[in-house]
Amino acid sequence: MSTRATRGVLFAALALLLPLPFFAAAVEVAPLLRLGLLAAVLGAVVIEDGTGGTGGVLAGALFAQGLLYTGLLWGAAHLAARALARAAPRLRAGVVGVAVALLIGLACLPLYRTPLSSRSATSNWLGLFD
Amino acid sequence: MRRGVSRAARAALAAGALLAAVAAPAARAEAGVPCARRDPLRLPFFGDLHVHTALSLDASTQGTRTTPRDAYRFARGEPLGVAPWDAEGRPLRSARLARPLDFAAVTDHAELFGEARICNDPALAGHDSVVCRVYRRWPRLAFFVMNGRVSALGGSERHRFCGPGGERCLEAARGPWDEVRAAAEAAQDRAPACAFTSFVAYEWTGSAGTRNLHRNVIFRDARVPELPVSAADEPSPWGLWAALEAACRRGVPGCEFLAIPHNSNLSAGLMFEPVGPGGAPLTPSEAALRAANEPLVEVMQHKGDSECRSGVGTEDERCDFEPLPYDDFLGRYLPLHRSPLQPLSFVRSALGEGLAVAERTGVNPFELGLVASTDTHLGTPGLVAERGYPGHGGAGTPVGDRLPAGFTDAIEFNPGGLAGVWAEENSRDALFAALRRREVWGTSGPRLAVRFFGGFGLPEDLCERADLAEVGYARGVPMGGRLAAQPAAAAPAFAVQALRDPGGADGPGSLLERIEIVKLWVEDGAVRERVVLAAGPPEAAADVDPATCAPRGPGFAALCGVWRDPDFDPAERALYYARVLENPSCRWSAWACLDAGVDCRDPASVGSGFEACCDESWPRSVQERAWTSPIWVEPAR
Numbered sequence: 001m002s003t004r005a006t007r008g009v010l011f012a013a014l015a016l017l018l019p020l021p022f023f024a025a026a027v028e029v030a031p032l033l034r035l036g037l038l039a040a041v042l043g044a045v046v047i048e049d050g051t052g053g054t055g056g057v058l059a060g061a062l063f064a065q066g067l068l069y070t071g072l073l074w075g076a077a078h079l080a081a082r083a084l085a086r087a088a089p090r091l092r093a094g095v096v097g098v099a100v101a102l103l104i105g106l107a108c109l110p111l112y113r114t115p116l117s118s119r120s121a122t123s124n125w126l127g128l129f130d
Numbered sequence: 131m132r133r134g135v136s137r138a139a140r141a142a143l144a145a146g147a148l149l150a151a152v153a154a155p156a157a158r159a160e161a162g163v164p165c166a167r168r169d170p171l172r173l174p175f176f177g178d179l180h181v182h183t184a185l186s187l188d189a190s191t192q193g194t195r196t197t198p199r200d201a202y203r204f205a206r207g208e209p210l211g212v213a214p215w216d217a218e219g220r221p222l223r224s225a226r227l228a229r230p231l232d233f234a235a236v237t238d239h240a241e242l243f244g245e246a247r248i249c250n251d252p253a254l255a256g257h258d259s260v261v262c263r264v265y266r267r268w269p270r271l272a273f274f275v276m277n278g279r280v281s282a283l284g285g286s287e288r289h290r291f292c293g294p295g296g297e298r299c300l301e302a303a304r305g306p307w308d309e310v311r312a313a314a315e316a317a318q319d320r321a322p323a324c325a326f327t328s329f330v331a332y333e334w335t336g337s338a339g340t341r342n343l344h345r346n347v348i349f350r351d352a353r354v355p356e357l358p359v360s361a362a363d364e365p366s367p368w369g370l371w372a373a374l375e376a377a378c379r380r381g382v383p384g385c386e387f388l389a390i391p392h393n394s395n396l397s398a399g400l401m402f403e404p405v406g407p408g409g410a411p412l413t414p415s416e417a418a419l420r421a422a423n424e425p426l427v428e429v430m431q432h433k434g435d436s437e438c439r440s441g442v443g444t445e446d447e448r449c450d451f452e453p454l455p456y457d458d459f460l461g462r463y464l465p466l467h468r469s470p471l472q473p474l475s476f477v478r479s480a481l482g483e484g485l486a487v488a489e490r491t492g493v494n495p496f497e498l499g500l501v502a503s504t505d506t507h508l509g510t511p512g513l514v515a516e517r518g519y520p521g522h523g524g525a526g527t528p529v530g531d532r533l534p535a536g537f538t539d540a541i542e543f544n545p546g547g548l549a550g551v552w553a554e555e556n557s558r559d560a561l562f563a564a565l566r567r568r569e570v571w572g573t574s575g576p577r578l579a580v581r582f583f584g585g586f587g588l589p590e591d592l593c594e595r596a597d598l599a600e601v602g603y604a605r606g607v608p609m610g611g612r613l614a615a616q617p618a619a620a621a622p623a624f625a626v627q628a629l630r631d632p633g634g635a636d637g638p639g640s641l642l643e644r645i646e647i648v649k650l651w652v653e654d655g656a657v658r659e660r661v662v663l664a665a666g667p668p669e670a671a672a673d674v675d676p677a678t679c680a681p682r683g684p685g686f687a688a689l690c691g692v693w694r695d696p697d698f699d700p701a702e703r704a705l706y707y708a709r710v711l712e713n714p715s716c717r718w719s720a721w722a723c724l725d726a727g728v729d730c731r732d733p734a735s736v737g738s739g740f741e742a743c744c745d746e747s748w749p750r751s752v753q754e755r756a757w758t759s760p761i762w763v764e765p766a767r
Contacts, residue, residue: 023463023464024274025271025274025278025463026274026463027463041264041268041271042275044260044264045260045264045275047260048259048261048290048291049260049261049289049290050290053275053278053279053280053287054274054275054278055279057278058274058275058278115270115528116268116270116271116274117268118191118267118268118269118270118531120534121527121534122535
């Protein structure tokens with residue numbers, strides 16, 4: 001596994017699975033994926049309705065937080081990939097695999113806080129789309 | 131100076147004439163036979179004037195399915211299924227009042243009546259808009275988007291799918307409004323039993339940013355405007371009153387309304403700001419207009435107590451009852467946004483400010499009678515029992531399709547209160563007239579019956595007499611009334627009598643601990659305050675067993691006291707109201723901890739969501755209470 005692939009896999013795993021706190025009318029603790037989903041939904045509202053009201057404010061806040069977290073997660077993945085660059089390829093793949101498996105395991109638990117969900121204020125990964 | 135006095139006098143006369151016109155119970159306006167139970171000395175009735183059903187966007191987006199008709203049936207004692215619901219549409223919880231209410235008003239948010247209907251009805255244009263898709267797919271998110279557009283930011287901008295001028299949504303709003311009206315009509319008991327009174331009503335949900343300016347608008351009877359005036363139509367209270375004047379009083383023969391502000395504790399001091407529509411100090415006519423339209427205030431409800439807060443314009447330690455730690459909605463979600471509480475977020479300060487404004491202008495804009503209600507968003511009027519409290523939704527804990535772990539509501543919220551009314555009979559005419567003359571009181575839940583009279587000729591032995599009410603009316607005025615001081619008059623006396631909640635099948639309510647009288651007056655231009663003991667022992671001796679929630683210690687089934695103000699100065703403007711305190715009893719959260727088997731000595735017993743059970747910053751017990759409307763004493767000049 002190349003350094004570039006390591007960075008890409010780690011970034012994808014973090015963005016899809018790592019719970020992050022962000023504010024969107026209520027404080028959610030969910031992956032960047034959900035933040036992006038909510039930003040896209042609100043972006044569509046803004047396109048239809050204009051920037052007036054809370055839709056525009058929330059879309060803007062989510063967009064800004066999305067940019068920030070994208071940078072942070074990319075940076076974290078980059079640093080981790082660099083740190084693993086000197087390791088043997090099999091070890092590198094093993095570490096990445098364990099990290100991803102750990103995140104997937106966590107994602108099966110209802111550890112995400114999703115007060116904007118229509119079903120429950122706490123969710124596992126599948127519940128992120130409610 | 132002369133001109134100012136003259137304007138004030140004119141405004142006072144105009145306000146008096148308006149109040150007299152609207153308060154006069156001259157003829158029975160409602161159809162129906164006379165009530166079998168009638169007393170010219172008036173009877174106590176209990177009800178809830180703040181109830182949301184599925185017609186409110188913030189209720190429906192949380193899973194509430196209760197209709198206005200369901201809510202009235204619940205108020206009359208029928209059981210009701212409440213959220214969450216299973217896949218087959220069966221409720222996973224149910225509720226029922228131990229005792230029916232005497233009256234209720236469903237007060238759904240008028241904003242978004244039409245928008246929600248369009249989003250729910252595929253036949254209506256706009257149903258396929260992005261906003262409506264979000265409403266159906268992510269209702270919680272839609273709540274913030276839709277509510278924020280028309281009320282939270284104080285704007286009047288409707289969604290584009292409402293069409294030019296919002297016509298599509300205004301037209302669609304007729305459906306829900308007709309449903310509200312029809313439900314109230316169906317619930318009204320016009321038989322001689324007069325068992326239940328319903329009012330056509332709604333909530334106007336205006337805000338200044340995230341600072342609450344909400345009002346409930348209660349109509350006297352079925353003669354109401356074709357559409358409610360919402361914050362989307364009129365974002366300011368001044369606009370609301372003007373629009374209601376046009377649409378109701380001038381637009382529909384016989385139509386009459388009053389507005390009840392609520393949650394001043396979430397207004398960051400704006401609810402009772404003594405300024406007119408342009409931000410300048412209130413003129414006499416503006417003060418009179420405000421007083422005529424808003425004779426009452428909701429002093430307590432689900433989202434906390436608004437009477438007063440110790441350390442915020444008062445040192446009264448008994449003010450620390452069901453306090454919210456913020457006075458702006460945003461402070462709930464963003465603790466960093468919280469700022470020092472403002473005195474004018476609280477009713478006691480507003481009552482005092484009213485006296486001060488009256489000193490300047492001759493007209494008191496804040497002559498407010500006190501009521502309480504629930505603000506339930508489950509459509510469960512009067513559901514105020516602390517034990518087994520299912521939450522009220524709304525700004526509290528949403529349910530979704532499964533119960534959240536732990537507490538059923540945000541820990542700082544509570545089950546809310548009730549409105550008490552002294553009226554000759556349980557009819558719309560009689561109750562509305564009582565609301566107008568402010569012969570009302572609020573309770574934090576228990577059905578405490580409280581009489582409060584003031585007068586210069588009240589006898590000292592009134593509590594020992596069987597004809598307390600007869601003498602009180604004959605020689606004084608009841609709560610909500612005004613006394614005019616004479617230059618050489620003796621001090622007025624105040625008689626207050628309270629009876630514990632007799633309870634229902636589950637037994638009587640708590641014993642009473644004390645009655646206090648709160649006096650506010652203006653001295654040298656400043657508002658002063660004094661709290662005196664009118665009945666009961668000076669030191670409290672009762673408490674509650676934290677392990678079992680069992681009450682301990684002595685108390686009273688009834689209390690009565692006559693207090694004559696030793697510091698009365700006939701030249702000073704003053705008001706007096708009574709506060710009745712029960713012995714301590716377990717708070718809803720303490721009952722929830724107890725029923726969940728939480729033992730703070732055993733960490734394993736503290737289940738998820740029950741961590742606050744062992745946080746001593748949250749009280750385990752409360753002193754339930756009642757607040758009477760004030761009696762005002764006009765200075766002799």
